[in-house]
Amino acid sequence: MDNEQLDAFVIDVMDLFNKKQDLEEKALKKSKFSDLTVKELHTIVQVGLNESRKQTDIAKELGVTMGTLSVSIKRLVDKGYIQRDRDPNDRRKVYLFLTKRGRVMYRLNLLFYRNLVKTMAKDRSEEELATLMQTMREVHQFILDTYHLLDED
Numbered sequence: 073m074d075n076e077q078l079d080a081f082v083i084d085v086m087d088l089f090n091k092k093q094d095l096e097e098k099a100l101k102k103s104k105f106s107d108l109t110v111k112e113l114h115t116i117v118q119v120g121l122n123e124s125r126k127q128t129d130i131a132k133e134l135g136v137t138m139g140t141l142s143v144s145i146k147r148l149v150d151k152g153y154i155q156r157d158r159d160p161n162d163r164r165k166v167y168l169f170l171t172k173r174g175r176v177m178y179r180l181n182l183l184f185y186r187n188l189v190k191t192m193a194k195d196r197s198e199e200e201l202a203t204l205m206q207t208m209r210e211v212h213q214f215i216l217d218t219y220h221l222l223d224e225d
Contacts, residue, residue, distance in 0.1 A: 099184075105177050107151055113181065115144050116153055119168045120178030127166045135219065153177060 073081070096110045108116075118133050119125065131141040145168065148154040153174035159165035170178055193201055 103180075105180075108153070108177070112144060112148055112151075112153070113177065115141070115148060116170065116174050116177050117181055119154060120170050120175065120182075123169050125168055127168060130168060148174070 093110065096113060100106060100108050100110065100113060105113075114134060115130065118130050122129075127138065127141055127145065131138050134141065136144075145154060145156065149156060151173075152171055155169045155171050157167050157169065159167065192204060196204065
């Protein structure tokens with residue numbers, strides 16, 4: 073791949089990430105979940121990935137401070153997406169759970185990504201799928217590594 077081809081591909085990748093963000097915003101605005109922001113959607117997804125997680129775990133995954141997460145959680149509780157429960161043995165620990173409305177939003181988000189993966193997998197050989205999955209894991213790891221480098225500052 074020469075530099076011109078590389079630059080064109082870089083522009084495609086940047087456009088992909090920007091369009092993904094725009095798609096989430098537009099989809100939320102046109103749905104029955106129009107009261108959500110994209111950041112709130114991401115919070116719901118993190119809670120849904122592993123319910124009964126502590127707020128500190130969610131804040132770390134989202135890369136936000138506890139103060140920022142607390143404000144977001146309060147909004148999501150008020151909107152009926154998340155429920156907070158305190159540990160009966162240690163009232164300082166707060167666990168987060170999705171409500172029925174939160175679980176519906178989480179499942180719809182998961183369905184979108186399942187459909188995306190099915191589309192990417194369609195008509196591909198096992199070898200092509202293995203290469204695609206490995207490439208996506210490498211992209212994911214690069215983003216995580218870069219994220220954690222910035223997080224250390």
